[in-house]
Amino acid sequence: MDYNFKYNRANSTHFNLIRGIAIQIIVLTHAREAFITFDKKPTLGATSLGLLFFISGILISYSTFAKLNKKKFEFKRFFVNRFSRIYPPLIIVLFLTILIDGYLIFIVYDVKPTKAYSFKSFVFSLLLLNDSAIGISGFGSLRPLWALPVFWWLYMFFGWLILGKRTIKIT
Secondary structure, three states: OOOOOOOOHHHHHHHHHHHHHHHHHHHHHHHHHHHHHHOOOOOHHHHHHHHHHHHHHHHHHHHHHHHOOOOOOOHHHHHHHHHHHHHHHHHHHHHHHHHHHHHHHHHHHHOOOHHHHOOOHHHHOOOOOOOOOOOOOOOOOHHHHHHHHHHHHHHHHHHHHHHHHHOOOOO
């Protein structure tokens, strides 16, 4: 029996549909926590996030292993691919957060900002080091993006694990 996974248009649509539903469940969970109940009970949002991690793992593995036959595919190329997909939206979201949170906090509500609005918090969020063991929270109202650094560093670990040997020439 052949158990090879072939990524094609049909299962691409299925993966995207599942990811879209999971993301909507997560958004609704955060909206409920922020605007309706203000509590964090176990919900379907946590399961949906696990599903996103699982699907992401399948797709990044498939993509990386499919490119292994190319001799020039090294960790540097893997890094650039991941960086170009994750960092542009992250930078846009960080600057939109500065604008929106700045307007709401300083103009509309006229309250003193917390340490989540510090330069340190901004830099750590930009470097995807926030919400780690060092205890720096995500910048501003971006607290729900705590999973992005987890995705990023798992991607980097996986890429280095698979491609690191190609990158470092041991003589």
